[in-house]
Amino acid sequence: MTLTPVLTRYWDDPQSWTMDTYRRHDGYRALRKALTMDPDQVIQTVKDAGLRGRGGAGFPTGMKWSFIPQGTGADGVTKPHYMVVNADESEPGTCKDIPLMLSSPHALIEGIVIGSYAIRAAHAFIYVRGEVVPVLRRLQAAVAQAYEAGFLGRDILGSGYDLELIVHAGAGAYICGEETALLDSLEGRRGQPRLRPPFPAVAGLYACPTVVNNVESIASVPPIILNGTAWFRSMGSEKSPGFTLYSLSGHVRRPGQYEAPLGVTLRELLGYAGGVRAGHTVKFWTPGGSSTPLFTDAHLDVPLDYEGVASAGSMLGTKALQIFDDTTCVVRAVLRWTEFYMHESCGKCTPCREGTYWLVQLLQRIESGRGTESDLDKLLDISDTINGKSFCALGDGAASPIISSLKYFRDEYIEHVTAGGCPFDPALSTAWANGVGGESHSRSLATQDTEGVLDDGLA
Template sequence: MSPSDSTALTPVISNTWDAPQPWKLETYRNSGGYEALDKAWRFADGELTNLVKESGLRGRGGAGFPTGLKWSFLPAPDGGPRYLVVNADESEPGTCKDIPVLMANPHALIEGMAICLKAIGGHHGFVYLRGEVVHVYRRLMAAVREAYDAGLLGKGLGPNGDYDIDITVHAGAGAYICGEETALLDSLEGLRGQPRLKPPFPAVKGYLARPTVVNNVETIASVPGIIKNGADWFAGMGTERSKGHGFFSLSGHVKNPGQYEAPFGITMRELLEMAGGVREGHELKFWTPGGSSTAILGPEALDVPLGYEEVVGAGSMLATRALQVFDETTSVVRVVRAWTDFYQHESCGKCTPCREGTFWMRQVMHRLEAGKGLPTDIDMLNEIAGNIAGRSFCALGDASAVPIQSGIALFREEFEQGVHTPAWELFPYEKSALFTEVGVS
């Protein structure tokens, strides 16, 4: 994390990232790791969930749903299994926080999973990991093995030796749609990853039709700190409705890109200052607060507190806090076209609005980028996006519509230039590129 000397940063999950081999069990335990789990064993039924509720922790995967409330939705125990599934299928353009957490501090997730399983009365947890990140898969597997060898997972746990906890790391096959919780569950069961109709929700009928909690990596990795330090400690950070700390991932045309773990409510202007500002000699043109599926914002929104409700009030969503920075050399049309390509490719095809809409938006965006657009294309794009948003089976359709609608709203003139001039003439590739290929002689 950088820069670690700033008083505005709150290194909790990232507090050991600068230590030698921070992913090792020994490093984690030397910094107080697994003390929260030791403490959790002494909590009575329902107390862990109530503590998480009191802390104000909200889901860090994008939706921001209260975590403790989600855990409490599980029906009363009936003697059958109850599961925890951790969504580590981080796939959206710009979103890049869970993979670094798993690489640098996997035991924070493992400890959080054990605590969550104790809280919900479950005995088996799964981590659904994006299959392409083989290095992360190996590291997480090694960390789970360390926890088993140390007696932190397995049979006969707890002060009475009567609790079993198992964790399975499952590698998916690289489908963005499997980041949607019900598609993830289908994939985990060996089926084709497609969204399920809700209700029933996973809390009632999830993995193998049993009560299941589905949470993001960062959400569960935040739990040990709450149990160890208390709900008031966590709630003392952030804003009134967006409490605690979280990762803010800065990428793009910024001097020092990286992960900044800070309290909610920090502003983009403050984060940009920590990151050294926009790259030398350039100025900010637009940015995203939560990856490619959130409405783009301009420089006028730099002082908006980065909390869930505050960013919605500014016309976007905080989501995964993937802060992509673009300077004046960037073609909005080119960026939105690339995002549209992604959503069209990743659509599972289950519902008509998303399947057909993303296909046609992609065709129109390619025309506009090439300077071959029709005078009617921009209004047609807006119409197609409007026919997808709120009408698709899952949130992928909404995600595909948002960048197009917000791009046109903020930069309509630039889209209109796509009727007669290619984007690469208006905004040459070499001007916005951060890296250049180096030939080998």
């Protein structure tokens, strides 16, 4: 399977982000075509193409657009519609939307105008993670260029369609990547998930019908409108058609963005990325960011589409492929991720707020050599208390790497217990060579007062 550069085809241009470069590569031609179509026809085209959301869940984009109610409501009032782009890319390992906005912001803007026209929205928002100031500046400059060229504002290209686009900087909370927490933040409130129903398509931003889409999802719309559904479906698989960005990071020789058809395997992508570091092999990897269950070297040939990854026991998510070689301690990696989820929990629900804290305490104890084998069962018990029972998917994301790492690497967890510390720690290796450590050392450490505190708190 070969790479399919569509969104990335001109990223190597010295000034790929400019209006001139974008228009040289068919920029805004799709918008002209879309404005000659009926809005419902645009929605049907996206539905027929089979474009699925590129932000994690993989929900069909055209279907989401079709959920927006048209006409007057039961109370006789016609509410405004809103298009919101979720650009709050914050999960460890996920790194595709920020490069896209830096390299080709006009692809996103054109997709926003087409999508807003389709759902009959007069206002659109790009919600960007506030720390990425260069992205904010580039987007703001691109939006200004689009207004000047007549692609935004009143009577776009003489079609009679009006659209105002606002770039909004968030305050750096991972929870705002959850669409309803993002909407609360956009309204000026504390970013916390909302109870659903009602769903955003019915009562979203300002209690009005709202579509929330990922950056890559929206940027993929112009090529579909311009080239047609048959062209889009010629790539990928039947249920997961098209192209997408795979983000390779970690222990690979050439990390970066690889645009390929859905269904490519990690083994194929590693061929393009030069493989893992010389002298090492793949130990474990994430198919869709740190919130998805881990895979091992036995999964290198799993098709990286929504159905293939799900059937193998994980989620495609954001296609953030973090690669870890045989020098990596899986317990330490899972601990770092869990610390992140504990820190980013909004605190609204008890399972996530309390569960992530105790998961970190247990993992820290195991990693430092003070754990016991019963701690492994406690990890699974707490993960089960969180998984599927928290207010939003953050809790599920925190539990997934723990459950999957214990499934594939339970022996390594036990080794931390019996050896009295991390087997990948050079200091511990020296202690072993000097006759220190081992099971007796582990038992003596495990009897410290911290164990009693943990056991009492977790009972």
